[in-house]
Amino acid sequence: MFGKVLIANRGEIALRVHRACQEMGIRTVAVHSTADATAMHVRLADESVCIGPPNARDSYLNTAAILSAATITGADAVHPGYGFLSENARFAEMVEAHGLKFIGPSPDHIRMMGDKIAAKDAMRRLDVPLVPGSPGALESLEEARAVADQIKYPVLIKAAAGGGGRGMKVARSADELEEAWRVARTEAKSAFGDDSVYMEKYLDRPRHIELQVLADTHGNVVHFGERDCSLQRRHQKLVEEAGSPVLSAADREALGARVTSALAKLGYRNAGTLEFLWQDGQFAFIEMNTRLQVEHPVTEMVCGIDLVKEQIRIAAGEPLGYGQGDIRFAGHAIECRITAEDPETFAPSPGRVNTYHAPGGLGVRVDSALYSGYTVPPHYDSLVAKLVVHAPSRPEAIGRMRRALSEMVVAGIRTTLPLHQAVMDDPEFQSGEYTIHWLERFVAGRQG
Numbered sequence: 001m002f003g004k005v006l007i008a009n010r011g012e013i014a015l016r017v018h019r020a021c022q023e024m025g026i027r028t029v030a031v032h033s034t035a036d037a038t039a040m041h042v043r044l045a046d047e048s049v050c051i052g053p054p055n056a057r058d059s060y061l062n063t064a065a066i067l068s069a070a071t072i073t074g075a076d077a078v079h080p081g082y083g084f085l086s087e088n089a090r091f092a093e094m095v096e097a098h099g100l101k102f103i104g105p106s107p108d109h110i111r112m113m114g115d116k117i118a119a120k121d122a123m124r125r126l127d128v129p130l131v132p133g134s135p136g137a138l139e140s141l142e143e144a145r146a147v148a149d150q151i152k153y154p155v156l157i158k159a160a161a162g163g164g165g166r167g168m169k170v171a172r173s174a175d176e177l178e179e180a181w182r183v184a185r186t187e188a189k190s191a192f193g194d195d196s197v198y199m200e201k202y203l204d205r206p207r208h209i210e211l212q213v214l215a216d217t218h219g220n221v222v223h224f225g226e227r228d229c230s231l232q233r234r235h236q237k238l239v240e241e242a243g244s245p246v247l248s249a250a251d252r253e254a255l256g257a258r259v260t261s262a263l264a265k266l267g268y269r270n271a272g273t274l275e276f277l278w279q280d281g282q283f284a285f286i287e288m289n290t291r292l293q294v295e296h297p298v299t300e301m302v303c304g305i306d307l308v309k310e311q312i313r314i315a316a317g318e319p320l321g322y323g324q325g326d327i328r329f330a331g332h333a334i335e336c337r338i339t340a341e342d343p344e345t346f347a348p349s350p351g352r353v354n355t356y357h358a359p360g361g362l363g364v365r366v367d368s369a370l371y372s373g374y375t376v377p378p379h380y381d382s383l384v385a386k387l388v389v390h391a392p393s394r395p396e397a398i399g400r401m402r403r404a405l406s407e408m409v410v411a412g413i414r415t416t417l418p419l420h421q422a423v424m425d426d427p428e429f430q431s432g433e434y435t436i437h438w439l440e441r442f443v444a445g446r447q448g
């Protein structure tokens with residue numbers, strides 16, 4: 001097992017990884033920008049190294065500074081968290097070239113899944129069902145027209161290098177295609193430096209359901225069931241549940257069997273998530289994330305597992321030591337992503353948190369790097385806390401989340417706490433009958 005792990009991230013996820021390491025008796029190295037010198041992940045780590053100025057490009061994305069920090073401190077492995085360098089194949093390669101272990105998949109698999117066209121190609125060959133669309137990248141507007149005529153409108157133009165919902169445009173009819181084509185490519189070019197796009201049928205009422213997988217280096221692949229992440233705004237998740245209110249145990253098993261056999265054939269290792277759209281009882285693959293996800297805690301709560309410890313054990317070469325039959329799903333878990341944003345306009349609201357009080361009690365978990373007196377810097381993602389509850393049933397989990405939200409205090413900045421409270425209070429949310437478009441309308445209703 002590793003003696004020391006460098007955590008190449010910040011905020012709640014750096015803390016999350018630190019906690020797993022501590023419990024395993026592994027020492028931790030935090031890295032931080034000058035804006036994060038007093039951050040909680042720096043305070044709790046065994047050692048810390050400043051890697052640059054506030055701008056993430058010069059600090060949390062500064063591979064040379066991070067690798068120097070790892071070398072100077074004598075770390076054995078690097079955990080990338082999510083975001084930043086977590087899906088950067090070149091970074092994973094450089095970590096390994098420095099004689100350190102990268103706690104994640106192989107650079108080849110990161111690269112393959114990072115290109116959404118290559119990812120869909122791989123899944124097609126492995127018999128995983130896909131959303132109908134273009135066979136590969138669209139070379140011209142004429143080709144886009146031909147594919148759209150074939151799969152029928154509405155269609156979605158998506159960036160091959162996409163992420164965070166950027167570079168994605170709907171065309172509801174032939175009249176809208178040229179504009180969608182142009183805007184998606186421009187957005188893709190500016191966000192990812194790559195304007196390749198592809199096309200998918202735009203599903204009008206799907207749910208976003210994803211499957212958590214772990215694979216060791218000895219050929220064992222297991223899944224930990226699904227997460228329903230249909231509550232989204234601008235294609236970004238706000239609330240996640242495990243399990244999905246609409247999936248039966250048989251559906252879960254069938255999808256799980258298909259996915260684990262596909263990943264075994266691929267020789268995949270470490271943690272991964274396959275994202276699907278689910279409509280009319282059919283699953284269609286959209287992308288695979290080759291890293292730990294923000295919403296991983298809901299899976300941990302229902303399965304009683306620590307996914308970060310598993311990632312570390314796998315990277316150290318240990319076998320899983322259990323099989324699919326040993327994995328049980330107990331009760332229901334919900335996560336609310338609490339961000340430093342206005343709950344109605346979503347305008348960013350960084351600044352000083354005068355008072356922070358985390359809720360507690362049975363089945364309540366808070367993953368956050370906040371503390372009273374902390375100043376949320378304006379330079380990074382606005383996520384400040386993940387409030388997670390676990391209860392025997394979905395109605396009880398909702399009751400617990402309402403109670404926990406009412407206890408939580410983040411004073412001094414605006415947060416999305418009131419929005420989450422409104423969602424939990426809503427009868428439609430409570431019924432479980434929602435699609436990926438539900439939250440957008442709910443938010444518009446509150447604004448209007």
Ligand code: ADP
Nearest residue numbers: 162163164165166200201202203208235286436
């Ligand atoms: P990103 O990598 O940018 O997050 P994804 O492919 O994961 O992009 O899609 C993000 C979200 O966009 C999905 O969860 C879903 O809400 C929506 N979406 C993606 N593809 C489609 C589609 N073909 N039809 C309808 N909605 C889609």
